Amino acid sequence: MLGPDKLTWHHLKFIIKHDSCLTNIVNIAGSCINLGYWPEYFKTLSTIIIPKPNKPSYNKPNAFHPIVLLNTLGKLIEKVVADRLQFTVASNNFIHLSQLGGLKFKSTSDAGIALTHIVQSGWAKGKSTSTLAFNISQFFPSLNHKLLVLILEKAGFNPRVSTFFANYLVKRRTSYIWNTFSSPMFDVNVRVGQGSALSPILSSLYLSPFLYILEKWLKNLKIPVSILSFVDDGLIIAQNKYFDISNSQLFYSYNVLSKLLDSFGLIIKHSKTEIFHFSRSQGLFNPPPLDLSPLGGLIL
Numbered sequence: 332m333l334g335p336d337k338l339t340w341h342h343l344k345f346i347i348k349h350d351s352c353l354t355n356i357v358n359i360a361g362s363c364i365n366l367g368y369w370p371e372y373f374k375t376l377s378t379i380i381i382p383k384p385n386k387p388s389y390n391k392p393n394a395f396h397p398i399v400l401l402n403t404l405g406k407l408i409e410k411v412v413a414d415r416l417q418f419t420v421a422s423n424n425f426i427h428l429s430q431l432g433g434l435k436f437k438s439t440s441d442a443g444i445a446l447t448h449i450v451q452s453g454w455a456k457g458k459s460t461s462t463l464a465f466n467i468s469q470f471f472p473s474l475n476h477k478l479l480v481l482i483l484e485k486a487g488f489n490p491r492v493s494t495f496f497a498n499y500l501v502k503r504r505t506s507y508i509w510n511t512f513s514s515p516m517f518d519v520n521v522r523v524g525q526g527s528a529l530s531p532i533l534s535s536l537y538l539s540p541f542l543y544i545l546e547k548w549l550k551n552l553k554i555p556v557s558i559l560s561f562v563d564d565g566l567i568i569a570q571n572k573y574f575d576i577s578n579s580q581l582f583y584s585y586n587v588l589s590k591l592l593d594s595f596g597l598i599i600k601h602s603k604t605e606i607f608h609f610s611r612s613q614g615l616f617n618p619p620p621l622d623l624s625p626l627g628g629l630i631l
Contacts, residue, residue, distance in 0.1 A: 383396050425539055463585060541595050
């Protein structure tokens with residue numbers, strides 16, 4: 332579906348074949364950063380409301396999936412800015428090594444390979460691996476604007492970049508569309524939009540300080556676990572000869588993780604938390620349950 336400007340990628344590709352048009356678009360992108368300003372035209376959105384399939388009831392908001400449509404020219408400029416951010420963070424090593432999502436040249440395959448290596452290296456030492464998979468609820472809409480701007484400054488970006496994002500993230504407006512119905516414009520400040528080309532790199536930047544602090548806290552508490560992060564999903568990994576010990580380490584690290592996430596304005600969706608055990612045992616495999624109910628979670 333088309334965004335508010337009704338411009339397709341096919342049309343935009345045809346337009347930028349003309350050098351003068353391409354030069355103007357490049358100048359707009361550069362001016363946005365230099366002036367620290369994201370035009371109101373690009374902040375005007377359309378939100379399509381789509382019912383999720385096979386829901387028993389549609390009387391609650393979470394039974395619907397909102398799809399945000401952006402102006403196509405704005406999306407192109409966002410892609411340019413995102414590539415610049417990716418290049419900068421790749422060169423200054425600001426991103427935590429455990430982050431495997433939201434970055435160029437990293438994918439779910441890398442996360443799978445990393446976990447496979449961890450499991451097999453544990454087996455070589457006579458240890459089994461236990462992982463606690465967690466999901467951050469409403470991740471992109473929950474990113475705090477002011478904190479994100481501070482993180483951009485900490486990451487070493489030019490102050491103009493921080494100024495740009497301080498303006499980019501606020502004062503957006505959208506019209507809600509359902510079938511043939513279209514609402515008036517509403518003000519929306521939903522933090523970072525999930526559909527933007529900037530969302531992956533901004534999420535990685537936001538989580539980097541969190542992961543560095545978490546790593547330090549766990550080390551100070553002498554909880555020997557490791558973390559893998561993929562955008563709003565993550566794994567806490569423990570390796571021991573006995574699952575009881577791993578469960579204890581996962582419990583305490585999950586508690587630390589939850590409290591630290593809360594300080595970043597984020598929460599875990601406990602209903603999605605799962606535990607997985609990797610053992611070379613050929614016999615009956617019946618690991619002990621992990622009771623997360625004291626932390627608001629489930630018995631896994």
